[in-house]
Each structure stands twice: as structure tokens, then as C-alpha cells.
Amino acid sequence: MERYESLGLVGEGSYGTVLKCRHRESGRLVAIKKFMDSDDDKTVKKIALREIKLLRQLRHDNLVNLLEVWKRRRRWYLVFEFVERTLLDDLEKNPNGLDLNTSRQYLYQILRAVAFCHQQNIIHRDIKPENILISQGDLIKLCDFGFARTMTMPTDGGVYTDYVATRWYRAPELLVGDTKYGKPVDVWAVGCLLLEMLTGQPLFPGDSDLDQIFHIVRCFGKQISLVKISKISTLSTLNVIVLNNTVIPWCFHSQNCLQMDPESRAHCSELLDHPLFTQDSFNIR
Ligand SMILES: Nc1ncnc2c1ncn2[C@@H]1O[C@H](COP(=O)(O)OP(=O)(O)OP(=O)(O)O)[C@@H](O)[C@H]1O
Numbered sequence: 001m002e003r004y005e006s007l008g009l010v011g012e013g014s015y016g017t018v019l020k021c022r023h024r025e026s027g028r029l030v031a032i033k034k035f036m037d038s039d040d041d042k043t044v045k046k047i048a049l050r051e052i053k054l055l056r057q058l059r060h061d062n063l064v065n066l067l068e069v070w071k072r073r074r075r076w077y078l079v080f081e082f083v084e085r086t087l088l089d090d091l092e093k094n095p096n097g098l099d100l101n102t103s104r105q106y107l108y109q110i111l112r113a114v115a116f117c118h119q120q121n122i123i124h125r126d127i128k129p130e131n132i133l134i135s136q137g138d139l140i141k142l143c144d145f146g147f148a149r150t151m152t153m154p155t156d157g158g159v160y161t162d163y164v165a166t167r168w169y170r171a172p173e174l175l176v177g178d179t180k181y182g183k184p185v186d187v188w189a190v191g192c193l194l195l196e197m198l199t200g201q202p203l204f205p206g207d208s209d210l211d212q213i214f215h216i217v218r219c220f221g222k223q224i225s226l227v228k229i230s231k232i233s234t235l236s237t238l239n240v241i242v243l244n245n246t247v248i249p250w251c252f253h254s255q256n257c258l259q260m261d262p263e264s265r266a267h268c269s270e271l272l273d274h275p276l277f278t279q280d281s282f283n284i285r
Pocket of ligand 1 (some may be wrong): 010011012013014015016018019030031033064080081082083084086130131133143144145146242
């Protein structure tokens with residue numbers, strides 16, 4: 001740690017703190033995630049080791065880059081490239097939501113990050129605005145792999161029992177206690193994020209697990225009265241709907257990310273081929 005000068009706290013999580021630091025020799029800015037004492041607490045140890053193992057395996061432009069790791073006085077330290085802001089910061093600055101083009105560009109990169117994890121058979125399990133870092137030039141970097149895990153083969157009969165991640169982005173199967181969930185939980189969270197980017201408001205801000213289910217059921221019950229917009233030409237080609245003044249790219253909402261049945265949700269790799277990204281007038285590749 002002596003090689004780095006601390007410039008202040010940037011984040012505080014359940015299992016440690018994240019400090020902005022400068023490498024004394026090179027001047028490079030980094031974020032150092034310092035876990036709590038991991039020898040006494042088995043959960044901290046498990047989360048730290050899992051994050052280290054997965055991040056060493058996962059290298060991608062849209063994933064935060066792990067630079068070095070050490071353990072000192074029973075604490076793990078993870079050094080990352082420093083990223084200027086999070087999606088939460090952008091949403092706080094834009095309470096009415098981000099414009100469609102910005103949302104689309106962010107969404108595309110988030111999908112690339114998650115598709116890459118899924119290709120490696122890893123589910124992130126905690127996709128939320130705080131964990132979407134945005135660097136200069138609006139490059140998305142997904143972070144926080146403390147809850148991520150490798151999927152077991154269906155034949156292993158693996159069940160996942162340690163899921164505690166953020167409620168607002170939790171898929172219905174998690175809320176009802178299904179322990180055999182999979183990649184579709186990340187797709188649900190991405191669907192929630194998209195709507196939050198477009199409106200500035202969390203889609204399902206439940207204040208308890210039960211309330212979370214009510215939020216979701218209420219929204220799906222209202223689908224019958226959804227109205228298509230035809231007058232906004234750029235949006236209508238994407239088959240957009242309005243729900244309580246919320247603009248929703250319908251294809252995402254109804255056929256893809258936010259399906260109640262996880263089996264019916266699209267795969268991230270399919271979503272990357274969605275007209276939202278491939279149509280000439282919207283092409284961002
Ligand atoms: N590389 C980074 N650059 C800048 N800020 C970062 C970086 N990594 C993390 N942060 C900030 O620190 C916060 C906490 O980081 P992270 O989510 O990895 O820690 P955590 O202890 O797992 O938190 P939580 O309990 O909220 O999941 C992030 O939400 C982000 O604001």
C-alpha cells in the first residue's frame with residue numbers, strides 16, 4: 001500500500017471499502033478495493049477469493065481491469081484501473097433519464113460485458129447502476145464480481161443458496177426462492193437498467209421482497225392497456241410503448257429481457273443483434 005498515495009474514499013460496500021489512489025512512481029490513478037479482515041469472516045474470504053479468481057479469468061474492454069492483488073495483515077487488496085464515474089452518478093444528474101442514444105450506447109456495452117461473462121459460464125448476479133462504471137469517452141466497465149459465480153452443469157444438480165444482491169434488479173425466480181436460476185437473472189437486471197436509463201426512475205423499487213413482487217405483478221397486469229407511439233417516427237420503428245409516461249422499447253420489454261419466465265428471456269448475444277443496435281439509422285457498432 002506504501003507504493004500508493006490515498007486520494008480518498010470512492011465507495012463503501014458490505015465487505016470493504018474502495019479508495020481512489022495514485023501510484024507514487026507512475027502517477028497512475030487506481031481504485032483499491034480493501035476487503036475487511038478475511039481470516040475471521042468466512043463470507044468475506046469467500047467473496048474476496050471469488051472476485052479475484054473470476055476477474056483473473058475475465059478480460060474484456062467492458063469489464064473493469066484488475067491490475068494487481070495482494071494480502072496483508074489478513075486483508076485482501078485488489079487494485080483496479082480507476083474509472084471516473086458510475087451510471088448511478090449519471091442518473092442522479094439526469095433525474096428524467098438519459099437520452100435514447102446515450103441509453104442505447106450504454107446498453108450495448110453492458111450487453112457486451114454480460115454476454116462475455118455468460119460465454120465463460122459466469123453469471124454476475126448484481127447488475128445495478130452502482131456497478132456500471134463509465135470512463136472518459138463513455139466507455140462502460142462492469143465491476144463488482146463479489147457475487148458473480150460460475151454456473152454448474154445441470155447434471156451436477158447445483159443449487160445456489162448464497163444470493164443476497166440488490167432487490168430492485170432481482171428477477172422473479174429469485175424473489176420466489178428458486179435456487180436453480182441461471183444467466184436469465186442478469187438479463188432481467190439489464191431490462192430493469194434500460195428502463196431506468198430511459199426514465200431516470202428505478203423500474204421496480206420494492207421496499208421489501210414482497211413489495212418487490214407486487215411492483216412486478218402490477219406492471220405486468222397493466223400491459224393490456226399499453227399504448228403504442230406512432231407519432232415519434234424514430235422511436236415507432238422500434239415498436240415503442242408508453243406505460244405511465246414511461247417510454248419502453250417494446251421489443252426489449254415484452255419479448256426479451258423482462259419476461260416473467262426465465263426460459264423466455266433472450267440471451268445477451270441475441271440482444272446484441274436487436275434492431276436497436278443494427279438498424280442503419282441507429283447503428284452504433
Ligand atoms: N475501478 C473503480 N474505479 C472507480 N470507482 C470504483 C471502481 N470500482 C469500484 N468503484 C466504486 O466503489 C463502489 C463499490 O465497489 P464494489 O461494488 O466493487 O464494492 P463492494 O464492496 O462489492 O460493494 P457492494 O457491497 O455495494 O456491492 C462502486 O459502486 C463504485 O462506485
